[in-house]
Amino acid sequence: QVQLVESGGGLVQAGGSLRLSCAASGRTFRRYAMAWFRQAPGKEREFVASINWSGGTTYYADSVKGRFTISRDNAKNTVYLQMNSLKPEDTAVYYCAAAVQFAYYWRSSQYDYWGQGTQVTVSS
Numbered sequence: 001q002v003q004l005v006e007s008g009g010g011l012v013q014a015g016g017s018l019r020l021s022c023a024a025s026g027r028t029f030r031r032y033a034m035a036w037f038r039q040a041p042g043k044e045r046e047f048v049a050s051i052n053w054s055g056g057t058t059y060y061a062d063s064v065k066g067r068f069t070i071s072r073d074n075a076k077n078t079v080y081l082q083m084n085s086l087k088p089e090d091t092a093v094y095y096c097a098a099a100v101q102f103a104y105y106w107r108s109s110q111y112d113y114w115g116q117g118t119q120v121t122v123s124s
Contacts, residue, residue: 002026002113004096009118012086016122020081022096022115029077033102035111036070036081038092038120045095049081050105059105064090086122093117 097111
């Protein structure tokens with residue numbers, strides 16, 4: 001069982017930056033691939049970024065590539081999402097997720113555990 005708690009969301013102007021954190025409980029954090037998804041009002045949840053257990057492999061949605069960076073610190077049981085050059089269309093609730101398998105990383109159904117989400121609002 002893994003519990004995930006996101007933090008770091010907030011209100012920021014377009015062009016600004018935020019860093020989201022996701023703290024995981026349990027001693028098996030390093031066994032899980034981790035990801036960030038987001039869901040805007042009236043839209044489906046969408047993949048943002050993922051990282052394998054070691055941090056050596058990462059993937060990004062085209063919409064955030066070059067602006068967002070996912071990373072993890074297995075000693076701290078934490079995964080991060082550094083978001084730069086934020087745009088109003090990045091406004092959403094951001095969710096952290098954990099999966100045993102890294103295959104099909106872009107599918108929300110692949111993930112076994114989810115956090116409660118943190119709101120990110122980007123004003124124009």
